[in-house]
Amino acid sequence: MTHYMQHEGRSISIAGYACTWRTLSHRDPGNRRNLFLPGAFRDVLIRPSRSIECRVHHAGPGAVIGSIRDSNLEIWEDDFGLAFCVDPVPVTSASVSIIQSIVAGWTRGASTRATVAEREIQTIDGEEVVVITRMESLLHVAPVSAPMDEATAVWCSHEVDGDLPGYLRPVAARWAESRPGADPPKGFSERGQPLGCGKLKRGSNIKRQRPESTHASANRIECSVKRGRHDPRSSCASCDVGADHGRRGRDDRFRDAVV
DSSP, rough: OOBBBBBBTTEOEEEEEEBBBTOOOOOOOTEEEEEEEEOOOOOOHOOOOOTTTEGGGGOOGGGGGETTTTTTTTEEEEESSSEEEEEOBOOOHHHHHHHHHHHHHHHOOOEEEEEEEEEEEEETTTEEEEEEEEEEEEEEEEEEOOSSSSSSSSEGGGGTTTSGGGHHHOOOHHHHHHSSSSSOTTTOTTTBBBSSSSSOOOHHHHHHOOOOOOOOOOOOOOOOOOOOOOOOOOOOOOOOOOSOOOOOOTTTTTTTTOO
């Protein structure tokens, strides 16, 4: 029997953006920056592979917390980037650890592991940039401590009630607004805008289609998620920014985003 994470009697989900459009990444091992154009994952998501997973820090099979196969992982594109949601989150050592890390602020980014189908080299601001236009496959998305794309974000659903950092609230509102067929979570208006925050311009050309729910029902247990200790120096398999990540939460994380 599978049990799922809860906080104060409510199911916990993990959500965010694993990739953002037109954002210059950190330099890859080839000393080049990458930039994704809108729609890069469109072909992959027309018929998403059942093997697509969400893994904590892109680690091994023991770090899987969601998948298309298990019907608890949603992935879609909007006008900001590649959005994802793990709901519900099974109770595992990996899920408990990553939720503690997210709530504590050590993990606030995400990334993808995928293969590229089409790309081109362009000169932007005097340096060569790999512009990615189409992906061939998507293996998994992951919450990570040191993302290559600093404009990515990750949060837990129970943070939206009041603990979500201010710089993330407009991003979470955009996410809630674009999620296919979903009702806005607690803390958001019906238009997906955070309650008590300034007006957010509504995205355009967003198709809202409610998918059939295939989430398996299961007994859920209460899992107390506290602001626990987490080692910020743990490395991420997909990132090359460095091991000493430091505490996240900078208000300028989205300074390079062009949407």
